[in-house]
Amino acid sequence: MILVFDVGNTNIVVGAYDGKKLLDVWRMSTNPPRTSDEYGIIVINLFEKSGFDYKKVDAVVVSSVVPNIMYSLEHMIRKYFEVEPLVVGPGVKTGINIKYDNPKEVGADRIVNAVAALEIYKRPLVIVDFGTATTFCAVGEKGEYYGGAIAPGIKISSDALFEKAAKLPRIELVKPSSVICKNTVNSMQAGIIYGYVGLVDYIVGKMKDEMIKLGESEPYVVATGGLAKLIAPESSTIKEVNPILTLEGLRIIYEKNR
Incomplete structure (x- = not known):
């Protein structure tokens, strides 16, 4: 199972995939003061509510525009899912040629959207x-x-x-x-x-x-x-x-x- 996190300024959208099939989508508020354990409890409860086994997650991918939440979120993923998260950023293969003056300024969510739209609509x-x-x-x-x-x-x-x-x-x-x-x-x-x-x-x-x-x-x-x-x-x-x-x-x- 693949777990994906879209971390925005207002909400975190979480999706669970079995291969290419989207099993469920959850939404929670973005709250930087939350600890890694608090995030872990929330996500595991969402899994249990939907009838999924969180121990079957073997990969986690994260896109974030909120830097100060990332320490807690990444620590939660390592602790509760026992995998190293793939965080979208420099060094990650996307297939996108960024023409921005400073490519590092482009929000990860915008690049992720571009990757999906190109794949889907060509x-x-x-x-x-x-x-x-x-x-x-x-x-x-x-x-x-x-x-x-x-x-x-x-x-x-x-x-x-x-x-x-x-x-x-x-x-x-x-x-x-x-x-x-x-x-x-x-x-x-x-x-x-x-x-x-x-x-x-x-x-x-x-x-x-x-x-x-x-x-x-x-x-x-x-x-x-x-x-x-x-x-x-x-x-x-x-x-x-x-x-x-x-x-x-x-x-x-x-x-x-x-």
Whole structure:
């Protein structure tokens, strides 16, 4: 069994694979103060709840954008699963040619997404990942990671509006039926959600134009991340939502590095 960890700023998404088959997905909050034993207890309880034997894990792959959690997480993996984790970073085979000015600056999750999307779709891509931040990645057909853009995430934008405007309430992120709204909550929801659709479509459109100028054919646009399904139905550029793209990328990277 292969265990994969996608460590984000808000959540850790954990997936268990039997070969290429995804057995289950779990999500827990990212909490750097947790000890390795606390993480171990949580993960083992998740295994037991799903009816899996954690002792059958023979490989663990980790992608992380939260450095200060890694000591506890890696120690937990060694202690409870008795394997050396494969941590995505320099020296790990990905098949991606990073064109960034400083390749070390690219978040591991963005590279993992690129690996999965290339393997699955085999064409030029724009990948939109709706996480704590929303990232846009341009990936060429032959594995060139050209770069991308980073915007504040939807929840960050919503929280900032509540925190900085004294009379505006905290709202649930749901799509209102109209943009011309007749109450404050719906007005905020419309501004955030439909405004974010505009942000996504404009950046993706510009990125597609630039990729074509680089000699790529028109990119296919894939979205992933927790809030992708909220934005994608209204977007004119997103063609597909793949909620397990990052987990698939981690599995593929394990296969490349066996």
